[in-house]
Amino acid sequence: MIELESLILDLHDLGAVQLGEFTLKSGEISPIYLDLRLLVSRPKTLRRVAQVLQGAASPLKFDRLAAIPLAGLPIGVALSMAMDCPLIYPRMQAKGHGTGRQIEGEYKAGETVLLVDDVISRGDSKLEAIAELEAAGLKVPTLLMVVDREMGGVQDLADKGYQVHCALTMHTILDTLRSKERITEMQREDVLAWLENREKGLPVDALTKPDKPALS
Numbered sequence: 162m163i164e165l166e167s168l169i170l171d172l173h174d175l176g177a178v179q180l181g182e183f184t185l186k187s188g189e190i191s192p193i194y195l196d197l198r199l200l201v202s203r204p205k206t207l208r209r210v211a212q213v214l215q216g217a218a219s220p221l222k223f224d225r226l227a228a229i230p231l232a233g234l235p236i237g238v239a240l241s242m243a244m245d246c247p248l249i250y251p252r253m254q255a256k257g258h259g260t261g262r263q264i265e266g267e268y269k270a271g272e273t274v275l276l277v278d279d280v281i282s283r284g285d286s287k288l289e290a291i292a293e294l295e296a297a298g299l300k301v302p303t304l305l306m307v308v309d310r311e312m313g314g315v316q317d318l319a320d321k322g323y324q325v326h327c328a329l330t331m332h333t334i335l336d337t338l339r340s341k342e343r344i345t346e347m348q349r350e351d352v353l354a355w356l357e358n359r360e361k362g363l364p365v366d367a368l369t370k371p372d373k374p375a376l377s
């Protein structure tokens with residue numbers, strides 16, 4: 162627990178966990194935003210993320226890792242090096258030149274991959290990556306995420322037969338930041354209430370504000 166607590170504080174120091182008002186890609190207004198793309202600028206913290214994920218991945222059986230570009234790719238590379246395990250990744254767009262391949266890296270049809278990414282909110286982007294890998298003859302039974310944003314994505318994937326392991330959850334992050342007086346109790350409660358309302362299907366502020374760019 163101490164290891165995870167320290168990692169959460171590192172992520173907060175980095176600015177990878179921010180509270181405020183943020184327009185998500187979906188158009189929803191969120192009181193919290195996770196930006197793990199910043200990890201590329203803090204090698205020490207990226208290394209710690211890889212170590213935590215390595216602990217979660219060790220009991221799992223797979224032939225190689227697969228990472229989702231763009232945010233998941235540096236995390237996948239760091240984990241690949243920590244575990245000395247080969248990595249592949251599906252391209253966002255197929256190459257129109259050279260080999261024209263859709264998946265970068267060496268692999269064989271029939272192999273099992275562990276799919277790695279930074280954050281899971283909903284399951285849409287994960288399912289797109291899974292579809293690319295499965296189309297190439299690969300098996301993708303399990304996913305490994307740094308953070309579960311607790312917006313239903315883990316359950317969505319479970320309903321489709323995919324298992325998701327997450328190193329951190331939104332509750333864990335908020336509880337740690339509160340216990341270390343990084344955020345107020347009101348800030349913690351606001352985020353949890355927002356998550357609870359979404360889960361119950363109650364109205365939440367989903368208005369897209371044109372003066373603020375959407376965050377992916």
